[in-house]
Amino acid sequence: MSAIVTKFGGTSLADAEKFKQVAEIIKADPDRRYVVVSAPGKRFKGDFKITDMFYLCYEKAVSGENIDVLFDEISGRYREIISELGLSISVDRELDRIRNGMYNMTGRDYAASRGEYLNAIILSAYLGYDFIDAREVVFFNNDGSFNAEYTNDVMSARLKRHERAVFPGFYGAMPNGTIKTFSRGGSDITGSIVARAANARLYENWTDVSGFLMADPRIVDNPKVINTITYRELRELSYMGATVLHEDSIFPVQIAGIPINIKNTDRPEDRGTMIVAETPDYDTKNVITGIAGRKGFTAINISKDLMNVEVGFGRKVLGVLEKKNISFEHLPSGIDTMSVIVKSAEISGKLDYVLNGIQQEVCPDSISVEDDIALIAVVGRAMVKSKGTAAKVFKAIAEANINVKMIDQGSDELNIIIGIEDKDFEIAQRAIYSEFIKD
Numbered sequence: 001m002s003a004i005v006t007k008f009g010g011t012s013l014a015d016a017e018k019f020k021q022v023a024e025i026i027k028a029d030p031d032r033r034y035v036v037v038s039a040p041g042k043r044f045k046g047d048f049k050i051t052d053m054f055y056l057c058y059e060k061a062v063s064g065e066n067i068d069v070l071f072d073e074i075s076g077r078y079r080e081i082i083s084e085l086g087l088s089i090s091v092d093r094e095l096d097r098i099r100n101g102m103y104n105m106t107g108r109d110y111a112a113s114r115g116e117y118l119n120a121i122i123l124s125a126y127l128g129y130d131f132i133d134a135r136e137v138v139f140f141n142n143d144g145s146f147n148a149e150y151t152n153d154v155m156s157a158r159l160k161r162h163e164r165a166v167f168p169g170f171y172g173a174m175p176n177g178t179i180k181t182f183s184r185g186g187s188d189i190t191g192s193i194v195a196r197a198a199n200a201r202l203y204e205n206w207t208d209v210s211g212f213l214m215a216d217p218r219i220v221d222n223p224k225v226i227n228t229i230t231y232r233e234l235r236e237l238s239y240m241g242a243t244v245l246h247e248d249s250i251f252p253v254q255i256a257g258i259p260i261n262i263k264n265t266d267r268p269e270d271r272g273t274m275i276v277a278e279t280p281d282y283d284t285k286n287v288i289t290g291i292a293g294r295k296g297f298t299a300i301n302i303s304k305d306l307m308n309v310e311v312g313f314g315r316k317v318l319g320v321l322e323k324k325n326i327s328f329e330h331l332p333s334g335i336d337t338m339s340v341i342v343k344s345a346e347i348s349g350k351l352d353y354v355l356n357g358i359q360q361e362v363c364p365d366s367i368s369v370e371d372d373i374a375l376i377a378v379v380g381r382a383m384v385k386s387k388g389t390a391a392k393v394f395k396a397i398a399e400a401n402i403n404v405k406m407i408d409q410g411s412d413e414l415n416i417i418i419g420i421e422d423k424d425f426e427i428a429q430r431a432i433y434s435e436f437i438k439d
């Protein structure tokens with residue numbers, strides 16, 4: 001029987017009612033054998049996520065403040081879930097251990113990870129599934145990077161011994177056994193890791209929206225849901241700031257070619273978004289799959305006559321950035337000009353060093369800096385098959401009276417990226433969306 005791995009986000013497990021909904025979904029398909037959980041999320045507007053409460057608790061403990069009130073609040077949420085589910089288990093021993101861990105400075109990651117840990121214990125008891133602690137099956141290297149192959153070996157061997165199991169998402173173990181978390185939202189990655197190890201036929205990611213939207217709903221009114229998107233398109237959109245799924249969660253399933261289905265826990269009948277390796281489906285009518293963008297970039301514009309014949313020019317410029325451990329995002333160039341686009345936050349405090357370094361290395365005719373640049377990516381696998389996509393993007397931008405500062409099209413024709421001023425960010429996305437999506 002080929003397994004389905006399901007991952008439920010924090011809002012899907014915020015209280016006992018949600019646990020019941022989740023259990024119903026899991027039980028509706030016997031193939032849903034492996035379940036990954038987040039920590040309880042917000043139950044209502046203004047509520048707190050358990051993970052944030054654990055972070056706060058740890059900070060208080062470190063600064064010597066009393067954590068009793070906050071810790072009791074956290075404990076209360078778990079106890080309430082257990083009692084409303086009518087379970088006979090108790091997590092009191094675990095809670096005591098965690099409280100001591102806070103005082104003994106067991107680590108910020110340890111504290112944050114306990115939200116998922118407790119939730120997985122409770123859900124496994126409620127479902128009658130085994131509990132597998134992520135610290136025994138998810139591993140990091142000494143430098144903090146994820147140890148994908150060792151994890152996959154250990155995890156797949158372990159899964160053979162468990163017909164059905166629940167895993168806490170978000171964390172794993174360092175070589176010395178201490179707990180380390182992925183970055184925020186990292187339970188999505190755990191789900192993907194389990195899916196790969198189980199050689200699952202599907203990774204279902206259950207959340208509070210009916211799929212991936214074509215644009216940010218805070219910017220574009222009522223954007224359409226994307227029916228099918230490829231891993232690579234998704235990566236482009238996630239990188240550019242589209243949320244829903246953690247951007248690193250694609251890698252484990254991509255290796256195994258397992259599709260991801262984004263589903264809505266409140267509306268399980270909705271199809272959601274399918275994320276696949278490849279698809280013969282091209283939306284030749286709308287052409288684009290989605291739009292996403294990010295603010296907060298800085299452009300360093302360098303010009304020098306005959307730059308084009310100066311061998312090693314680009315390498316020398318990038319070498320200066322490398323010395324300060326700054327990665328670049330884009331590198332649009334002309335014959336005698338070159339711009340380096342970097343995240344403003346990454347270059348902050350290092351700009352003078354970088355400008356002086358470039359001056360010394362390549363002696364440019366001029367060098368200038370532009371802040372407050374926003375990048376917008378228009379992504380679509382159908383672009384390769386259709387003509388006039390770029391023209392439509394620029395028509396929309398021109399009609400909205402927006403000045404384009406940079407243009408970049410990936411060599412695979414999967415995206416067009418434009419750089420504009422931060423202040424035009426929202427208008428530009430609305431203009432592009434309505435240029436492509438007509439009904």
Ligand code: ASP
Nearest residue numbers: 038051170184185186187
């Ligand atoms: N609970 C963690 C967070 O809030 C991880 C997750 O939910 O995926 O970031």
